[in-house]
Amino acid sequence: MTEAPRPYRWLSVLSVVAFFGAWYVVNAAHLAPANLLPSMSDVWAALLDILHNGYRGTTLWEDAAATLGRCLGGFALATLVGVPLGLWMGRSRILAASIDYILQFMRPLPPLSYLILLILWLGTGDTSKVALLFLAAFPTIAMAAMAGVRGVNGQRIQAALACGATEAQVFRHVVLPSCLPMVMTGLRIALAVTFSTVVAAELMTASNGLGWMVFSASQFLRTDIVLLGVLILGVLGMALSRALLSLDLRLVHWRGRD
Amino acid sequence: MPDASDGRRLVTSDTFVSFADVSVTYGSGAGRVPALENISLDFAAGDFVCVVGPSGCGKTTLMQALAGFLKPSTGTVSIDGRPVDGPGVDRGVVFQQPALFPWLTVAGNAGFGPMLRGESRRDRAGTVEDHLRMVGLWDFRDRYPYELSGGMQQRLAIVRALVNKPKILLMDEPFGALDALTREKMQEELHAVWRRTGMTVLLITHSVEEAVYLGTDVVVMSPRPGRIIERIAAPFARRESAGCSRDTKSLPAFVALRERVLSLIWQTAGT
Ligand SMILES: Nc1ncnc2c1ncn2[C@@H]1O[C@H](COP(=O)(O)OP(=O)(O)O)[C@@H](O)[C@H]1O
Numbered sequence: 001m002t003e004a005p006r007p008y009r010w011l012s013v014l015s016v017v018a019f020f021g022a023w024y025v026v027n028a029a030h031l032a033p034a035n036l037l038p039s040m041s042d043v044w045a046a047l048l049d050i051l052h053n054g055y056r057g058t059t060l061w062e063d064a065a066a067t068l069g070r071c072l073g074g075f076a077l078a079t080l081v082g083v084p085l086g087l088w089m090g091r092s093r094i095l096a097a098s099i100d101y102i103l104q105f106m107r108p109l110p111p112l113s114y115l116i117l118l119i120l121w122l123g124t125g126d127t128s129k130v131a132l133l134f135l136a137a138f139p140t141i142a143m144a145a146m147a148g149v150r151g152v153n154g155q156r157i158q159a160a161l162a163c164g165a166t167e168a169q170v171f172r173h174v175v176l177p178s179c180l181p182m183v184m185t186g187l188r189i190a191l192a193v194t195f196s197t198v199v200a201a202e203l204m205t206a207s208n209g210l211g212w213m214v215f216s217a218s219q220f221l222r223t224d225i226v227l228l229g230v231l232i233l234g235v236l237g238m239a240l241s242r243a244l245l246s247l248d249l250r251l252v253h254w255r256g257r258d
Numbered sequence: 259m260p261d262a263s264d265g266r267r268l269v270t271s272d273t274f275v276s277f278a279d280v281s282v283t284y285g286s287g288a289g290r291v292p293a294l295e296n297i298s299l300d301f302a303a304g305d306f307v308c309v310v311g312p313s314g315c316g317k318t319t320l321m322q323a324l325a326g327f328l329k330p331s332t333g334t335v336s337i338d339g340r341p342v343d344g345p346g347v348d349r350g351v352v353f354q355q356p357a358l359f360p361w362l363t364v365a366g367n368a369g370f371g372p373m374l375r376g377e378s379r380r381d382r383a384g385t386v387e388d389h390l391r392m393v394g395l396w397d398f399r400d401r402y403p404y405e406l407s408g409g410m411q412q413r414l415a416i417v418r419a420l421v422n423k424p425k426i427l428l429m430d431e432p433f434g435a436l437d438a439l440t441r442e443k444m445q446e447e448l449h450a451v452w453r454r455t456g457m458t459v460l461l462i463t464h465s466v467e468e469a470v471y472l473g474t475d476v477v478v479m480s481p482r483p484g485r486i487i488e489r490i491a492a493p494f495a496r497r498e499s500a501g502c503s504r505d506t507k508s509l510p511a512f513v514a515l516r517e518r519v520l521s522l523i524w525q526t527a528g529t
Protein backbone atom coordinates (compact mmCIF):
# COMPACT_ATOMS: atom_id res chain seq x y z
CA MET A 1 0.00 0.00 0.00
CA THR A 2 3.00 2.26 0.07
CA GLU A 3 3.67 4.60 -2.78
CA ALA A 4 6.01 3.57 -5.59
CA PRO A 5 9.41 5.27 -5.42
CA ARG A 6 9.55 8.59 -7.23
CA PRO A 7 11.18 7.50 -10.53
CA TYR A 8 8.32 5.03 -11.05
CA ARG A 9 5.49 7.25 -9.82
CA TRP A 10 4.66 8.30 -13.38
CA LEU A 11 3.79 4.65 -14.12
CA SER A 12 1.12 4.78 -11.43
CA VAL A 13 -0.27 7.96 -12.93
CA LEU A 14 -0.05 6.50 -16.42
CA SER A 15 -2.16 3.49 -15.47
CA VAL A 16 -4.96 5.81 -14.33
CA VAL A 17 -4.77 7.73 -17.57
CA ALA A 18 -4.80 4.45 -19.51
CA PHE A 19 -7.89 3.32 -17.58
CA PHE A 20 -9.84 6.45 -18.48
CA GLY A 21 -8.51 6.28 -22.03
CA ALA A 22 -9.75 2.71 -22.44
CA TRP A 23 -13.10 3.69 -20.99
CA TYR A 24 -13.38 6.53 -23.47
CA VAL A 25 -12.42 4.33 -26.42
CA VAL A 26 -14.91 1.60 -25.52
CA ASN A 27 -17.75 4.15 -25.45
CA ALA A 28 -16.61 6.12 -28.48
CA ALA A 29 -16.36 2.97 -30.58
CA HIS A 30 -19.70 1.70 -29.25
CA LEU A 31 -18.09 -1.51 -28.05
CA ALA A 32 -20.54 -1.78 -25.15
CA PRO A 33 -24.22 -0.84 -24.80
CA ALA A 34 -24.54 2.58 -23.13
CA ASN A 35 -26.98 1.28 -20.49
CA LEU A 36 -24.41 -1.25 -19.31
CA LEU A 37 -21.34 0.97 -19.55
CA PRO A 38 -22.23 4.65 -19.31
CA SER A 39 -19.78 7.06 -20.85
CA MET A 40 -17.52 9.32 -18.87
CA SER A 41 -19.66 12.32 -19.73
CA ASP A 42 -22.78 10.49 -18.49
CA VAL A 43 -21.09 9.83 -15.19
CA TRP A 44 -19.89 13.42 -15.01
CA ALA A 45 -23.44 14.61 -15.66
CA ALA A 46 -24.72 12.28 -12.93
CA LEU A 47 -22.18 13.76 -10.54
CA LEU A 48 -23.29 17.32 -11.31
CA ASP A 49 -26.92 16.30 -11.00
CA ILE A 50 -26.41 14.66 -7.62
CA LEU A 51 -24.27 17.50 -6.35
CA HIS A 52 -27.03 19.88 -7.33
CA ASN A 53 -30.20 17.95 -6.56
CA GLY A 54 -29.07 15.16 -4.27
CA TYR A 55 -30.14 11.55 -4.76
CA ARG A 56 -33.65 10.54 -3.64
CA GLY A 57 -33.84 13.13 -0.90
CA THR A 58 -30.28 13.05 0.43
CA THR A 59 -27.35 15.14 -0.68
CA LEU A 60 -24.09 13.56 -1.72
CA TRP A 61 -22.44 15.08 1.34
CA GLU A 62 -25.03 13.52 3.62
CA ASP A 63 -24.45 10.13 2.03
CA ALA A 64 -20.69 10.45 2.24
CA ALA A 65 -20.91 11.68 5.83
CA ALA A 66 -23.23 8.82 6.79
CA THR A 67 -20.84 6.24 5.36
CA LEU A 68 -17.76 7.85 6.85
CA GLY A 69 -19.44 8.35 10.22
CA ARG A 70 -20.44 4.69 10.51
CA CYS A 71 -17.03 3.54 9.33
CA LEU A 72 -15.03 5.75 11.67
CA GLY A 73 -17.45 5.17 14.55
CA GLY A 74 -17.07 1.41 14.37
CA PHE A 75 -13.33 1.72 13.78
CA ALA A 76 -12.82 4.09 16.72
CA LEU A 77 -14.80 1.83 19.03
CA ALA A 78 -12.82 -1.20 17.86
CA THR A 79 -9.57 0.71 18.47
CA LEU A 80 -10.59 1.88 21.94
CA VAL A 81 -11.46 -1.67 22.98
CA GLY A 82 -9.09 -3.69 20.80
CA VAL A 83 -5.79 -1.97 21.59
CA PRO A 84 -6.02 -2.10 25.41
CA LEU A 85 -7.43 -5.62 25.29
CA GLY A 86 -4.66 -6.77 22.96
CA LEU A 87 -1.96 -5.15 25.10
CA TRP A 88 -3.38 -6.84 28.16
CA MET A 89 -3.58 -10.18 26.33
CA GLY A 90 0.07 -9.80 25.41
CA ARG A 91 0.96 -9.60 29.08
CA SER A 92 -1.51 -12.09 30.52
CA ARG A 93 -1.36 -15.64 29.22
CA ILE A 94 -4.53 -16.35 31.17
CA LEU A 95 -6.52 -13.62 29.45
CA ALA A 96 -5.05 -14.52 26.07
CA ALA A 97 -5.96 -18.19 26.47
CA SER A 98 -9.45 -17.24 27.67
CA ILE A 99 -10.41 -15.41 24.51
CA ASP A 100 -8.06 -16.95 22.00
CA TYR A 101 -10.66 -19.20 20.34
CA ILE A 102 -13.28 -16.47 20.30
CA LEU A 103 -10.96 -14.13 18.42
CA GLN A 104 -9.77 -16.88 16.09
CA PHE A 105 -13.40 -17.72 15.37
CA MET A 106 -14.37 -14.13 14.72
CA ARG A 107 -11.45 -12.95 12.66
CA PRO A 108 -12.08 -14.88 9.43
CA LEU A 109 -15.88 -14.74 9.82
CA PRO A 110 -17.54 -12.69 7.04
CA PRO A 111 -19.35 -9.93 8.99
CA LEU A 112 -22.33 -9.95 6.63
CA SER A 113 -23.09 -13.51 7.71
CA TYR A 114 -24.22 -12.28 11.11
CA LEU A 115 -25.51 -8.88 10.07
CA ILE A 116 -29.09 -10.13 10.06
CA LEU A 117 -28.75 -11.22 13.69
CA LEU A 118 -27.49 -7.78 14.69
CA ILE A 119 -30.40 -6.18 12.86
CA LEU A 120 -32.86 -8.41 14.68
CA TRP A 121 -31.24 -7.58 18.02
CA LEU A 122 -30.34 -3.91 17.55
CA GLY A 123 -32.70 -2.69 14.82
CA THR A 124 -32.05 -1.42 11.33
CA GLY A 125 -30.51 1.89 12.48
CA ASP A 126 -26.91 2.86 12.85
CA THR A 127 -26.45 0.93 16.09
CA SER A 128 -26.46 -2.42 14.31
CA LYS A 129 -24.06 -1.13 11.66
CA VAL A 130 -21.58 0.30 14.14
CA ALA A 131 -21.80 -2.95 16.12
CA LEU A 132 -21.11 -4.88 12.93
CA LEU A 133 -18.05 -2.77 12.13
CA PHE A 134 -16.81 -3.03 15.67
CA LEU A 135 -17.02 -6.82 15.53
CA ALA A 136 -15.38 -6.88 12.10
CA ALA A 137 -12.41 -4.75 13.13
CA PHE A 138 -11.63 -5.48 16.72
CA PRO A 139 -10.22 -9.06 16.50
CA THR A 140 -7.61 -7.88 14.00
CA ILE A 141 -6.67 -4.92 16.18
CA ALA A 142 -6.51 -6.93 19.40
CA MET A 143 -4.42 -9.68 17.86
CA ALA A 144 -1.99 -7.19 16.35
CA ALA A 145 -1.53 -5.44 19.70
CA MET A 146 -1.03 -8.79 21.42
CA ALA A 147 1.60 -9.83 18.88
CA GLY A 148 3.27 -6.46 19.41
CA VAL A 149 3.63 -7.03 23.14
CA ARG A 150 4.88 -10.58 22.68
CA GLY A 151 7.44 -9.47 20.13
CA VAL A 152 9.11 -6.85 22.30
CA ASN A 153 12.89 -7.21 22.23
CA GLY A 154 13.87 -8.73 25.57
CA GLN A 155 17.23 -6.97 25.64
CA ARG A 156 15.51 -3.59 25.43
CA ILE A 157 13.54 -4.54 28.51
CA GLN A 158 16.69 -5.69 30.27
CA ALA A 159 18.47 -2.49 29.32
CA ALA A 160 15.60 -0.48 30.82
CA LEU A 161 15.57 -2.57 34.00
CA ALA A 162 19.30 -1.95 34.39
CA CYS A 163 18.57 1.78 34.06
CA GLY A 164 16.36 1.39 37.13
CA ALA A 165 12.96 1.02 35.43
CA THR A 166 10.04 -0.32 37.43
CA GLU A 167 7.59 -2.78 35.86
CA ALA A 168 5.20 0.06 35.10
CA GLN A 169 7.99 2.15 33.58
CA VAL A 170 9.08 -0.77 31.40
CA PHE A 171 5.53 -1.02 30.11
CA ARG A 172 5.15 2.71 29.54
CA HIS A 173 8.61 3.45 28.12
CA VAL A 174 9.58 0.23 26.34
CA VAL A 175 6.63 -2.09 25.72
CA LEU A 176 4.17 0.55 24.49
CA PRO A 177 6.49 2.23 21.98
CA SER A 178 7.80 -1.17 20.86
CA CYS A 179 4.23 -2.23 20.02
CA LEU A 180 3.43 0.86 18.04
CA PRO A 181 4.53 -0.51 14.63
CA MET A 182 2.41 -3.66 15.04
CA VAL A 183 -0.56 -1.74 16.40
CA MET A 184 -0.46 0.70 13.50
CA THR A 185 -0.27 -2.16 11.01
CA GLY A 186 -3.27 -3.78 12.69
CA LEU A 187 -5.18 -0.51 12.52
CA ARG A 188 -4.46 -0.11 8.82
CA ILE A 189 -5.71 -3.60 8.04
CA ALA A 190 -8.75 -3.07 10.26
CA LEU A 191 -9.62 0.23 8.61
CA ALA A 192 -9.68 -1.45 5.19
CA VAL A 193 -11.89 -4.21 6.60
CA THR A 194 -14.20 -1.64 8.21
CA PHE A 195 -14.57 0.40 5.07
CA SER A 196 -15.44 -2.54 2.82
CA THR A 197 -17.83 -3.86 5.46
CA VAL A 198 -19.69 -0.59 5.90
CA VAL A 199 -20.41 -0.35 2.21
CA ALA A 200 -21.59 -3.94 2.08
CA ALA A 201 -23.80 -3.35 5.13
CA GLU A 202 -25.33 -0.28 3.53
CA LEU A 203 -26.10 -2.29 0.42
CA MET A 204 -28.34 -4.45 2.53
CA THR A 205 -29.98 -2.13 5.01
CA ALA A 206 -29.84 1.62 4.93
CA SER A 207 -31.75 4.68 3.81
CA ASN A 208 -28.65 6.78 3.25
CA GLY A 209 -24.91 6.36 2.68
CA LEU A 210 -22.86 5.76 -0.43
CA GLY A 211 -23.45 2.00 -0.33
CA TRP A 212 -27.17 2.63 -0.18
CA MET A 213 -26.91 5.04 -3.10
CA VAL A 214 -25.17 2.43 -5.24
CA PHE A 215 -27.63 -0.29 -4.32
CA SER A 216 -30.66 1.89 -4.85
CA ALA A 217 -29.40 3.15 -8.20
CA SER A 218 -28.77 -0.39 -9.35
CA GLN A 219 -32.42 -1.25 -8.76
CA PHE A 220 -33.38 1.54 -11.16
CA LEU A 221 -30.67 0.41 -13.58
CA ARG A 222 -29.00 3.82 -13.19
CA THR A 223 -25.58 2.43 -14.04
CA ASP A 224 -24.20 5.96 -14.34
CA ILE A 225 -24.91 6.54 -10.65
CA VAL A 226 -23.64 3.06 -9.74
CA LEU A 227 -20.37 3.75 -11.50
CA LEU A 228 -20.14 7.18 -9.91
CA GLY A 229 -20.73 5.62 -6.47
CA VAL A 230 -18.03 3.04 -7.08
CA LEU A 231 -15.53 5.71 -8.10
CA ILE A 232 -16.34 7.86 -5.07
CA LEU A 233 -16.08 4.87 -2.73
CA GLY A 234 -12.75 3.87 -4.22
CA VAL A 235 -11.27 7.33 -3.87
CA LEU A 236 -12.65 7.72 -0.35
CA GLY A 237 -11.22 4.37 0.73
CA MET A 238 -7.87 5.28 -0.75
CA ALA A 239 -7.88 8.65 1.02
CA LEU A 240 -8.72 7.02 4.36
CA SER A 241 -5.97 4.47 4.11
CA ARG A 242 -3.45 7.07 2.99
CA ALA A 243 -4.34 9.32 5.90
CA LEU A 244 -3.68 6.48 8.31
CA LEU A 245 -0.50 5.52 6.46
CA SER A 246 0.92 9.03 6.74
CA LEU A 247 0.09 9.06 10.45
CA ASP A 248 1.87 5.70 10.71
CA LEU A 249 4.98 6.96 8.94
CA ARG A 250 5.10 10.00 11.19
CA LEU A 251 4.57 8.09 14.44
CA VAL A 252 6.68 5.04 13.59
CA HIS A 253 9.59 6.86 11.98
CA TRP A 254 11.88 3.94 12.81
CA ARG A 255 9.81 1.35 10.92
CA GLY A 256 12.11 -0.97 8.98
CA ARG A 257 15.19 0.92 10.10
CA ASP A 258 16.15 -0.65 13.40
CA MET B 259 48.22 -8.94 47.88
CA PRO B 260 47.14 -12.48 48.62
CA ASP B 261 47.74 -13.58 45.05
CA ALA B 262 49.00 -17.09 44.53
CA SER B 263 52.15 -17.30 42.48
CA ASP B 264 50.32 -18.81 39.53
CA GLY B 265 48.25 -15.66 39.31
CA ARG B 266 45.10 -17.16 40.79
CA ARG B 267 43.61 -14.78 43.30
CA LEU B 268 42.22 -16.42 46.38
CA VAL B 269 39.14 -15.16 48.14
CA THR B 270 40.20 -11.81 49.49
CA SER B 271 38.98 -9.48 52.17
CA ASP B 272 38.33 -6.75 49.63
CA THR B 273 35.77 -8.90 47.82
CA PHE B 274 33.21 -6.75 46.07
CA VAL B 275 31.42 -9.16 43.76
CA SER B 276 31.04 -12.75 44.80
CA PHE B 277 29.66 -15.82 43.07
CA ALA B 278 29.37 -18.46 45.77
CA ASP B 279 28.85 -21.98 44.46
CA VAL B 280 26.46 -20.77 41.77
CA SER B 281 24.70 -23.25 39.51
CA VAL B 282 22.16 -22.43 36.85
CA THR B 283 20.07 -25.06 35.10
CA TYR B 284 17.76 -24.28 32.21
CA GLY B 285 14.69 -26.38 31.53
CA SER B 286 13.84 -29.66 33.22
CA GLY B 287 13.60 -33.38 32.51
CA ALA B 288 15.20 -34.50 29.25
CA GLY B 289 15.68 -30.89 28.10
CA ARG B 290 17.72 -29.98 31.17
CA VAL B 291 20.77 -27.86 30.40
CA PRO B 292 23.29 -27.33 33.19
CA ALA B 293 24.54 -23.94 32.03
CA LEU B 294 26.67 -23.19 35.08
CA GLU B 295 27.94 -25.67 37.63
CA ASN B 296 29.38 -24.69 41.00
CA ILE B 297 30.85 -21.41 39.97
CA SER B 298 32.82 -19.61 42.65
CA LEU B 299 34.39 -16.35 41.66
CA ASP B 300 35.25 -13.24 43.64
CA PHE B 301 36.58 -9.97 42.52
CA ALA B 302 37.40 -6.64 44.08
CA ALA B 303 36.06 -3.20 43.36
CA GLY B 304 37.93 -1.69 40.43
CA ASP B 305 38.80 -5.02 38.86
CA PHE B 306 38.31 -5.44 35.15
CA VAL B 307 37.32 -9.06 34.76
CA CYS B 308 37.27 -10.57 31.28
CA VAL B 309 35.50 -13.86 30.68
CA VAL B 310 36.48 -16.00 27.71
CA GLY B 311 35.52 -19.48 26.59
CA PRO B 312 33.88 -21.34 23.73
CA SER B 313 30.26 -20.66 22.80
CA GLY B 314 27.75 -22.21 25.13
CA CYS B 315 30.04 -22.35 28.15
CA GLY B 316 27.71 -20.13 30.15
CA LYS B 317 29.32 -16.70 29.86
CA THR B 318 26.04 -14.94 29.16
CA THR B 319 24.34 -16.89 31.91
CA LEU B 320 27.05 -15.78 34.35
CA MET B 321 26.48 -12.15 33.44
CA GLN B 322 22.69 -12.48 33.62
CA ALA B 323 22.98 -13.85 37.14
CA LEU B 324 25.04 -10.86 38.24
CA ALA B 325 22.75 -8.45 36.41
CA GLY B 326 19.82 -9.95 38.30
CA PHE B 327 17.96 -11.07 35.18
CA LEU B 328 17.95 -14.66 36.34
CA LYS B 329 18.09 -16.38 39.70
CA PRO B 330 20.68 -19.10 40.19
CA SER B 331 19.26 -22.57 40.77
CA THR B 332 21.62 -22.89 43.73
CA GLY B 333 24.21 -20.65 45.33
CA THR B 334 24.21 -16.88 45.62
CA VAL B 335 25.62 -13.92 43.82
CA SER B 336 26.33 -10.96 46.04
CA ILE B 337 27.63 -7.44 45.68
CA ASP B 338 29.30 -5.79 48.64
CA GLY B 339 27.95 -8.60 50.81
CA ARG B 340 24.33 -8.11 49.74
CA PRO B 341 22.72 -10.88 47.67
CA VAL B 342 21.61 -9.84 44.19
CA ASP B 343 17.85 -9.72 44.01
CA GLY B 344 16.81 -8.49 40.59
CA PRO B 345 18.30 -5.86 38.32
CA GLY B 346 19.27 -2.39 39.52
CA VAL B 347 20.94 0.87 38.55
CA ASP B 348 24.14 -0.11 40.33
CA ARG B 349 24.82 -2.51 37.44
CA GLY B 350 24.88 -1.13 33.90
CA VAL B 351 24.50 -3.60 31.06
CA VAL B 352 25.65 -3.54 27.45
CA PHE B 353 24.87 -6.29 24.96
CA GLN B 354 26.32 -7.29 21.61
CA GLN B 355 23.29 -5.72 19.93
CA PRO B 356 23.04 -2.14 21.21
CA ALA B 357 19.30 -2.59 22.01
CA LEU B 358 18.73 1.17 21.88
CA PHE B 359 15.28 2.75 21.87
CA PRO B 360 14.66 3.81 18.26
CA TRP B 361 11.70 6.03 19.22
CA LEU B 362 14.03 8.23 21.28
CA THR B 363 16.74 10.53 19.98
CA VAL B 364 20.39 10.00 20.82
CA ALA B 365 20.00 12.43 23.75
CA GLY B 366 16.80 10.67 24.81
CA ASN B 367 18.57 7.32 24.88
CA ALA B 368 21.50 8.74 26.82
CA GLY B 369 19.18 10.36 29.39
CA PHE B 370 16.87 7.36 29.71
CA GLY B 371 17.89 6.43 33.26
CA PRO B 372 17.68 9.98 34.67
CA MET B 373 14.34 10.41 32.90
CA LEU B 374 13.01 7.34 34.71
CA ARG B 375 14.10 8.87 37.98
CA GLY B 376 11.98 11.90 37.23
CA GLU B 377 14.80 14.30 36.41
CA SER B 378 13.56 17.05 34.15
CA ARG B 379 15.11 17.52 30.74
CA ARG B 380 17.00 20.53 32.12
CA ASP B 381 18.31 18.64 35.16
CA ARG B 382 19.73 15.85 33.10
CA ALA B 383 21.02 18.01 30.24
CA GLY B 384 24.46 18.52 31.83
CA THR B 385 25.21 14.85 32.46
CA VAL B 386 23.88 13.87 29.07
CA GLU B 387 26.01 16.48 27.35
CA ASP B 388 29.17 15.47 29.22
CA HIS B 389 28.71 11.83 28.33
CA LEU B 390 27.79 12.43 24.69
CA ARG B 391 30.79 14.73 24.27
CA MET B 392 33.02 12.10 25.84
CA VAL B 393 32.18 9.59 23.09
CA GLY B 394 31.89 12.11 20.26
CA LEU B 395 28.12 11.87 19.88
CA TRP B 396 27.17 15.38 20.98
CA ASP B 397 26.76 16.58 17.40
CA PHE B 398 24.33 13.73 16.85
CA ARG B 399 22.18 14.41 19.92
CA ASP B 400 19.02 15.11 17.93
CA ARG B 401 19.43 12.19 15.55
CA TYR B 402 17.85 8.79 15.98
CA PRO B 403 19.84 5.62 16.73
CA TYR B 404 19.16 4.12 13.30
CA GLU B 405 21.00 7.07 11.76
CA LEU B 406 24.24 6.08 13.53
CA SER B 407 26.95 3.62 12.53
CA GLY B 408 27.36 0.39 14.46
CA GLY B 409 30.26 1.75 16.50
CA MET B 410 28.37 4.93 17.37
CA GLN B 411 25.31 2.91 18.39
CA GLN B 412 27.44 0.82 20.72
CA ARG B 413 29.02 3.97 22.19
CA LEU B 414 25.52 5.24 22.86
CA ALA B 415 24.56 1.97 24.54
CA ILE B 416 27.60 2.31 26.79
CA VAL B 417 26.71 5.94 27.56
CA ARG B 418 23.13 4.93 28.41
CA ALA B 419 24.62 2.63 31.07
CA LEU B 420 27.36 5.02 32.28
CA VAL B 421 24.97 7.95 32.81
CA ASN B 422 23.48 6.05 35.76
CA LYS B 423 26.90 5.95 37.43
CA PRO B 424 26.83 2.18 37.95
CA LYS B 425 29.29 0.56 40.30
CA ILE B 426 29.65 -2.37 37.93
CA LEU B 427 29.54 -2.37 34.15
CA LEU B 428 28.46 -5.68 32.62
CA MET B 429 29.22 -6.18 28.95
CA ASP B 430 28.33 -9.20 26.85
CA GLU B 431 30.51 -9.30 23.73
CA PRO B 432 29.92 -5.58 23.21
CA PHE B 433 32.34 -5.19 20.32
CA GLY B 434 31.62 -8.54 18.65
CA ALA B 435 29.64 -7.01 15.79
CA LEU B 436 32.11 -4.23 15.00
CA ASP B 437 34.85 -4.13 12.39
CA ALA B 438 38.45 -4.58 13.56
CA LEU B 439 39.46 -0.92 13.52
CA THR B 440 36.33 0.33 15.30
CA ARG B 441 36.79 -2.47 17.78
CA GLU B 442 40.31 -1.35 18.70
CA LYS B 443 39.15 2.23 19.10
CA MET B 444 36.32 1.14 21.35
CA GLN B 445 38.78 -0.88 23.44
CA GLU B 446 40.82 2.27 24.01
CA GLU B 447 37.75 4.27 24.97
CA LEU B 448 36.53 1.62 27.35
CA HIS B 449 39.98 1.37 28.89
CA ALA B 450 40.04 5.15 29.37
CA VAL B 451 36.61 5.16 31.00
CA TRP B 452 37.65 2.40 33.36
CA ARG B 453 40.86 4.22 34.27
CA ARG B 454 39.03 7.44 34.92
CA THR B 455 36.07 6.08 36.88
CA GLY B 456 37.68 3.17 38.68
CA MET B 457 34.53 1.23 37.93
CA THR B 458 34.33 -2.54 38.23
CA VAL B 459 33.87 -4.18 34.84
CA LEU B 460 32.79 -7.65 33.79
CA LEU B 461 33.50 -8.05 30.10
CA ILE B 462 32.57 -11.12 28.13
CA THR B 463 34.46 -11.45 24.90
CA HIS B 464 35.31 -13.84 22.11
CA SER B 465 38.61 -12.10 21.57
CA VAL B 466 41.41 -13.42 23.75
CA GLU B 467 43.56 -10.49 22.71
CA GLU B 468 40.89 -8.09 23.96
CA ALA B 469 40.62 -9.95 27.24
CA VAL B 470 44.36 -9.95 27.90
CA TYR B 471 44.68 -6.34 26.83
CA LEU B 472 41.82 -4.88 28.87
CA GLY B 473 41.47 -7.26 31.79
CA THR B 474 43.08 -7.19 35.20
CA ASP B 475 41.84 -10.76 35.39
CA VAL B 476 41.06 -13.23 32.63
CA VAL B 477 38.61 -15.98 33.51
CA VAL B 478 38.59 -19.01 31.21
CA MET B 479 35.45 -21.12 31.14
CA SER B 480 34.70 -24.55 29.67
CA PRO B 481 31.35 -25.86 28.45
CA ARG B 482 29.02 -28.73 29.36
CA PRO B 483 28.69 -28.03 32.19
CA GLY B 484 29.83 -24.42 32.39
CA ARG B 485 32.80 -24.19 34.75
CA ILE B 486 35.68 -21.87 35.43
CA ILE B 487 38.86 -23.70 34.59
CA GLU B 488 41.37 -20.95 35.14
CA ARG B 489 41.70 -17.43 36.39
CA ILE B 490 44.76 -15.52 35.31
CA ALA B 491 45.93 -12.10 36.43
CA ALA B 492 46.85 -9.86 33.50
CA PRO B 493 49.23 -6.95 34.07
CA PHE B 494 48.58 -4.87 30.96
CA ALA B 495 45.41 -3.06 31.99
CA ARG B 496 47.13 -1.36 34.91
CA ARG B 497 50.27 -0.45 32.97
CA GLU B 498 51.21 3.20 32.79
CA SER B 499 49.44 4.27 29.65
CA ALA B 500 52.28 4.81 27.21
CA GLY B 501 52.55 4.10 23.54
CA CYS B 502 49.85 2.79 21.30
CA SER B 503 47.84 -0.36 21.79
CA ARG B 504 49.61 -2.23 18.99
CA ASP B 505 52.91 -1.80 20.86
CA THR B 506 51.44 -3.38 23.97
CA LYS B 507 49.81 -6.14 21.96
CA SER B 508 53.11 -7.13 20.38
CA LEU B 509 55.13 -7.25 23.63
CA PRO B 510 56.58 -10.73 24.16
CA ALA B 511 54.90 -10.93 27.58
CA PHE B 512 51.56 -10.02 26.03
CA VAL B 513 51.90 -12.58 23.25
CA ALA B 514 52.91 -15.25 25.75
CA LEU B 515 49.89 -14.62 27.95
CA ARG B 516 47.54 -14.49 24.97
CA GLU B 517 48.88 -17.84 23.74
CA ARG B 518 48.53 -19.33 27.18
CA VAL B 519 44.86 -18.35 27.38
CA LEU B 520 44.26 -19.55 23.83
CA SER B 521 45.75 -22.94 24.54
CA LEU B 522 43.56 -23.24 27.62
CA ILE B 523 40.51 -22.62 25.45
CA TRP B 524 41.75 -25.12 22.90
CA GLN B 525 42.03 -27.70 25.63
CA THR B 526 38.47 -27.15 26.78
CA ALA B 527 37.22 -27.44 23.22
CA GLY B 528 39.19 -30.64 22.68
CA THR B 529 37.56 -32.54 25.52
N1 LIG C 1 16.95 -19.56 27.99
C1 LIG C 1 17.62 -20.72 27.83
N2 LIG C 1 16.93 -21.88 27.83
C2 LIG C 1 17.58 -23.05 27.68
N3 LIG C 1 18.91 -23.17 27.52
C3 LIG C 1 19.65 -22.06 27.50
C4 LIG C 1 19.04 -20.76 27.65
N4 LIG C 1 20.02 -19.84 27.60
C5 LIG C 1 21.17 -20.51 27.42
N5 LIG C 1 20.95 -21.85 27.36
C6 LIG C 1 21.99 -22.89 27.23
O1 LIG C 1 22.88 -22.73 28.31
C7 LIG C 1 24.21 -22.90 27.87
C8 LIG C 1 25.02 -21.66 28.20
O2 LIG C 1 24.51 -20.59 27.42
P1 LIG C 1 25.15 -19.14 27.45
O3 LIG C 1 25.22 -18.67 28.84
O4 LIG C 1 24.36 -18.30 26.50
O5 LIG C 1 26.60 -19.41 26.87
P2 LIG C 1 27.63 -18.41 26.16
O6 LIG C 1 27.19 -17.01 26.41
O7 LIG C 1 28.94 -18.74 26.78
O8 LIG C 1 27.64 -18.76 24.71
C9 LIG C 1 24.16 -23.21 26.40
O9 LIG C 1 24.22 -24.62 26.23
C10 LIG C 1 22.82 -22.69 25.97
O10 LIG C 1 22.31 -23.45 24.90
Ligand SMILES: [Mg+2]
Nearest residue numbers: 317318319430
Ligand atom coordinates in the same frame (compact mmCIF):
# COMPACT_ATOMS: atom_id res chain seq x y z
MG1 LIG D 1 26.69 -15.47 25.03
